[in-house]
Amino acid sequence: MSLHHPYDDTLARYAAGRLGAGPSLVIATHLAGCAECRARVGLFEAAGGALLEEAPAAAVRPDLFAAALRRIEEIAPPAPPPRHASPLDALALPPWRRIGSGLQWRRLRLDYAPDANVIMLKVAPGGKMPHHTHRGTEYTQILQGAFHDEFGRYVAGDCIEADDEVEHQPLIDSDVDCICLAAFDGRLRLQGFFGRLLQPLLGI
Template identity: 40%
Template sequence: MSAISHHVPDAMLAAYAAGNLPHAFAVTVASHVSLCGQCRVALGAHQAVGGAVLEDTPVVAVSSSLKDDIFAQLDAPFTPEPVHERNGIFPGPVMEALKGREPQWKTLGMGVRQDILSADTNGSVRLLYIPPGQAVPDHSHNGLELTLVLQGSFSDETGRFGVGDLEIADEHLEHTPVADDGAPCICLAATDARLRFRALVPRLLQPLFRI
């Protein structure tokens, strides 16, 4: 894997460390961190700071009923969730979102495929498969879009993104990502709002594809 050039911004790492990112973004950041030593070190620093702040926080008394509820939950039977390891190009957090299964690709046209891992009112996270040379329709954004490359690479108006690179697009960016030559580009894409497509056909198909 070539050197990673596009990283998680420090403020977003801090939000992730504090547990304040929406699920779709948290999956994407966790996947990038699993591939990127630089961001893994930075995340560790944020977690250490958070631990120090917690230790310095004054103790707050709780009611006896709340204390009883907490102890009751601690005594309840616990079934741990399965831990999913990396599988091929898919990091552990992606396999967790896939629940250990293989991607179930659904066509979007022109060879582009997707597998929606989760989607709700707070956003969505999906895998995208883009054949070499194929473009994603020109679009801008109503919110944030995080795109993490897992295989191959793509290029757009802002540069080239290879394996492990994370592109962060906001409402100020209008772009047309194109998969580079070589292996098909497989990405993990997370959004907190619907995209804004310029062309009519993608706009008409947008409710069907939930993107």
């Protein structure tokens, strides 16, 4: 059972086809394992995004968004959406590349969106993710293991959205490798030793 889910406005943008290819892949992976968010997306799809199309998502005040959501719930009781297979099942995943002690990564190529920045990271227990900040939003789905940072603890099934206010260095605290799927809709700035190694490899 996930404790951390994508924000409602992200699910609404996903439902309306307005999320980039990379972030959409992360959200679809979350949906494959999260009935609660599948129901939310089903609700947005049932409403056809009509209410949300009236104003750009970025300009919607939270109280207006909540009011719109209540209206959608009134007019469109959620139907149970079909179970989705994980989109990762359909992708040919490249081999892992080791870039340091306890840290491996691979970049996913999406045929339909060659420029999308989507990576998987595998970090050994006790290891740290590269220290980084973002320009734009980073979407991360935890596929295996767990980590924590100064904001909380996150386990397999959780989805985390971090915007450019966040600067963090997650620490792996599971007894198995932590594997994450991450996409960025802006530029990622990596810092520290692994960051300097990873940045040129990613070409971002």
